[in-house]
Amino acid sequence: MLIEPIRRDTDHVEILDQRRLPESERWLICTTGNDVVEAIQTLAVRGAPAIGIAGLYGLWLEAMRLQHQPQFSAMLQDAADRISQARPTAVNLSWAVNQALEKIRGLDPRETVSTLRDLADVVKVQDVENNVAMGQAGLTLFSGPAKILTHCNAGSLATAGYGTALGVIRALHEKQWIDQVWVDETRPLLQGARLTAWELEHDRIPATLLTDSMASQVMALGEVDAVIVGADRIARNGDTANKIGTYGLAVLANYHNIPFYVAAPVSTLDPVTPDGLHIPIEHRAADEVRRCGGISTAPTTIAVYNPAFDVTPASLITAIITERGVIRPPYGNAIDQLTREAKDA
Numbered sequence: 001m002l003i004e005p006i007r008r009d010t011d012h013v014e015i016l017d018q019r020r021l022p023e024s025e026r027w028l029i030c031t032t033g034n035d036v037v038e039a040i041q042t043l044a045v046r047g048a049p050a051i052g053i054a055g056l057y058g059l060w061l062e063a064m065r066l067q068h069q070p071q072f073s074a075m076l077q078d079a080a081d082r083i084s085q086a087r088p089t090a091v092n093l094s095w096a097v098n099q100a101l102e103k104i105r106g107l108d109p110r111e112t113v114s115t116l117r118d119l120a121d122v123v124k125v126q127d128v129e130n131n132v133a134m135g136q137a138g139l140t141l142f143s144g145p146a147k148i149l150t151h152c153n154a155g156s157l158a159t160a161g162y163g164t165a166l167g168v169i170r171a172l173h174e175k176q177w178i179d180q181v182w183v184d185e186t187r188p189l190l191q192g193a194r195l196t197a198w199e200l201e202h203d204r205i206p207a208t209l210l211t212d213s214m215a216s217q218v219m220a221l222g223e224v225d226a227v228i229v230g231a232d233r234i235a236r237n238g239d240t241a242n243k244i245g246t247y248g249l250a251v252l253a254n255y256h257n258i259p260f261y262v263a264a265p266v267s268t269l270d271p272v273t274p275d276g277l278h279i280p281i282e283h284r285a286a287d288e289v290r291r292c293g294g295i296s297t298a299p300t301t302i303a304v305y306n307p308a309f310d311v312t313p314a315s316l317i318t319a320i321i322t323e324r325g326v327i328r329p330p331y332g333n334a335i336d337q338l339t340r341e342a343k344d345a
């Protein structure tokens with residue numbers, strides 16, 4: 001059964017609280033835009049497409065709450081700014097909020113509320129369709145059973161369902177072409193161990209958990225046929241921001257002659273940002289590194305470096321898998337064309 005991490009009700013939004021997985025499956029009830037901002041910032045909901053969809057529902061909740069205020073438009077614009085700045089790296093969040101603001105221009109408060117709700121519902125449904133299409137596009141890169149290594153969580157939990165990198169893995173599994181999925185645990189917050197491992201077990205896809213530092217060893221042993229990861233933002237030249245550790249994996253894959261694929265929807269392509277140097281990278285709290293599972297694993301005052309994402313240069317990316325097909329280097333023109341096509345569709 002498809003895991004659906006975000007659900008809308010008549011007056012609230014329910015978010016599967018990913019901070020508690022895999023220990024417990026608890027749903028967080030959000031009734032305001034600020035509830036959603038907090039859920040995004042504390043990673044109760046995370047993953048680029050999922051935070052875009054959550055952001056849209058957050059804006060709908062705010063429109064409902066503010067609809068009788070005389071300063072409705074200005075207050076909603078403030079809420080939109082807060083939501084789109086909740087996390088800076090994933091472009092899907094600002095993409096979703098900008099799309100919403102364009103749709104509601106000139107509408108009265110009542111129409112705004114229903115338009116935002118309908119837009120969020122549509123984007124959510126389309127996201128799953130895109131992921132299934134991405135899975136089919138990804139299949140064209142394989143001709144038989146494979147051992148895949150993945151990092152972080154780019155699965156159902158990071159999207160409206162099915163997943164991007166895990167969507168390709170699911171499509172391979174549906175063809176019985178998965179021999180093995182190597183799951184990087186993904187320090188510091190263990191999205192691989194807590195979320196990807198949970199999803200793969202849920203769907204009975206053969207998977208083995210690794211600490212991040214073990215990836216080189218399984219590659220050296222010839223046990224990895226391809227690396228597939230998700231993305232938070234892909235600049236016009238193909239440089240890709242994704243969970244910290246992705247860049248290191250790409251270097252390792254290159255050294256071992258293993259194809260390195262990025263799976264992402266067209267909404268993650270950012271033709272306005274020329275290259276990786278211009279992608280804003282979120283830095284997170286020091287205690288995420290000093291502590292693990294609620295206990296101290298380092299001196300409490302040690303200085304910490306904690307970027308949530310790194311940038312993999314386009315030169316290390318064999319191909320990018322989107323719902324509109326697979327693109328290969330040089331990426332610039334293909335990225336322009338895919339974003340134009342998606343806008344016109």
Ligand code: MRU
Nearest residue numbers: 046047048154158164230231243
């Ligand atoms: O900090 P997170 O857990 O939101 O980071 C998520 C990732 O890096 C994912 O790989 C990316 O958002 C793609 S999700 C389909």
